[in-house]
Amino acid sequence: MSLNHILHSPALGLLLTLLCYTAFVWLKGRWKWRFIHPLMYASGAIMLILLLSGIDSEAYKIGGDWISWGLGPATVALAVPLYKHAPVIRSKLGAVLTGITVGSVLSAAATAYLLASAGASADIVYSAIAKSSSAPFSIEIASRLGGIPELAAAFSVLTGLFGSLAGPAFLRLCGIKSDIPIGAAVGTGSHGIGTARLMADSELQGSVSGFSMAFAGIVTSIMMIPIYWIQ
Structure with a gap:
């Protein structure tokens, strides 16, 4: 050969x-x-x-x-630890869902505002607006809104990498040490890459993060429907 x-x-x-x-x-x-x-x-x-x-x-x-x-x-396998810790997550479900929803909305809004303020074109904004969702969500959202799917994938991966690297340390610096809020924050902001990072440290954190990642993708997708309609 x-x-x-x-x-x-x-x-x-x-x-x-x-x-x-x-x-x-x-x-x-x-x-x-x-x-x-x-x-x-x-x-x-x-x-x-x-x-x-x-x-x-x-x-x-x-x-x-x-x-x-x-x-x-591997993503489907996250259901196993999620099932194991379901009673704990269920006991804080209202707070977790509220945090995921608020985090998803603020992430998209802040991204759009900062890029628009910097003079970015509409296709760049639409490519980055769903960066905190996992790549399959962000790619599809970008393609539907008129963004650049390849750029959306890059934004999503970079967001996940940065969040998994700096997210847990930043949360600890802010005095947040409980497993559930850490998992919800990292899963909402850093999707699968952040979830894998937490799973290596704490199964409970990883379980909450996996749940948050999935729900954040749903919330972000629903949130983009009015934007698609008014284009």
Whole structure:
């Protein structure tokens, strides 16, 4: 098998993703550096390798899509810890739903206001307005409103990465230490990436975050209906 064939093989995308992520997970565990976020550093390393090596990005995407396919079962698997902690979440359901709804509305409104104030075009605003929702929600919302789906996906991923990296620390700095508010805040603002981050620390936080992520996506989608109508 030639080197050119290997560099353009879809399997390379899968192997490269797994190696980079595993390497940074090992580094984080080895040195206990809190600032090492495996997903963020692995993403940066992959982009750097692709730029320097000249590996075909389309070939990498095919292999990377195998990883994306696994996100479906992984997301569904969040129902297991959610079921385990359902009584605890149910006891605070009113507060959780209120927090998710308010957070989703404020996130969209603040994003639209800041971008519009900075002179951003309508398609940029519509691409970013649902950034706190998971990528499937934000991509579909952007395409319906006239935004740029690819840009919406980028905004969503970057929001999730930043929220998962800084969110828990910021909440602790604000004096918020209870599992339910932390889970609700991170799930509402940082969707699946933030949920995965919390699940590594606390199953209860991850469960609340997974629930919040799903409900925030529903709230954001419903909230965009009037905007779609008045366009």
